[in-house]
Amino acid sequence: MSTNAMMNLTYGLFMLSAKDGEKDNGCIVNTVSQVTSAPNVVTVAVGKANYTREMIKKAQCFNVSVLSEDAPFEIFTRFGFQSGRDVDKLIDFSDYERTYDGVIYLNKYANAVLNCEVTSMRELSTHTLFVAYVNTSKVLSDVPSVTYNYYQTNIKPKR
Numbered sequence: 001m002s003t004n005a006m007m008n009l010t011y012g013l014f015m016l017s018a019k020d021g022e023k024d025n026g027c028i029v030n031t032v033s034q035v036t037s038a039p040n041v042v043t044v045a046v047g048k049a050n051y052t053r054e055m056i057k058k059a060q061c062f063n064v065s066v067l068s069e070d071a072p073f074e075i076f077t078r079f080g081f082q083s084g085r086d087v088d089k090l091i092d093f094s095d096y097e098r099t100y101d102g103v104i105y106l107n108k109y110a111n112a113v114l115n116c117e118v119t120s121m122r123e124l125s126t127h128t129l130f131v132a133y134v135n136t137s138k139v140l141s142d143v144p145s146v147t148y149n150y151y152q153t154n155i156k157p158k159r
């Protein structure tokens, strides 16, 4: 078993967002994949400790903001390095809008938004795998999507 082999898989990066009553939240994920196109179905794996997972389990819907190469590191620290259980991630932040169901998405630093409805869930050891229909989607810009490799090389500060 080579961990290096697994590191040769490629990924995009996304802001996965949900709503629980009046509470908005979202986190950074790399695990969104389109699995069928007709119907248009995606999967996303979300860690069991993540507040976003709990919110999606409850509301059964979420948005995926497809992050673009102009996303600054601040987007990753805001949504990926702290939990919505502890902080309001939208404080001093205005680069978002809402889909018809009230769920937030990024209107800057993202080149598309997918509005999704959960159809099934599978509990894995550390994560919940959500399977969801893409109800609506919209292109937001023509800036290329950020890959995990691009993030590591160009966005994440070097130590």
Ligand SMILES: Cc1cc2nc3c(=O)[nH]c(=O)nc-3n(C[C@H](O)[C@H](O)[C@H](O)COP(=O)(O)O)c2cc1C
Pocket (backbone or CB within 6 Å): 013, 025, 026, 027, 028, 029, 030, 031, 045, 046, 047, 048, 049, 050, 051, 052, 053, 076, 079, 080, 081, 082, 083, 084, 085, 151
């Ligand atoms: C580059 C990057 C990729 C990440 N990918 C995932 C992922 O695929 N699944 C996941 O559950 N968390 C992932 N995370 C971690 C979550 O974004 C992080 O745990 C977040 O603080 C959870 O916030 P929440 O508790 O408000 O949901 C990633 C974080 C970063 C910075």
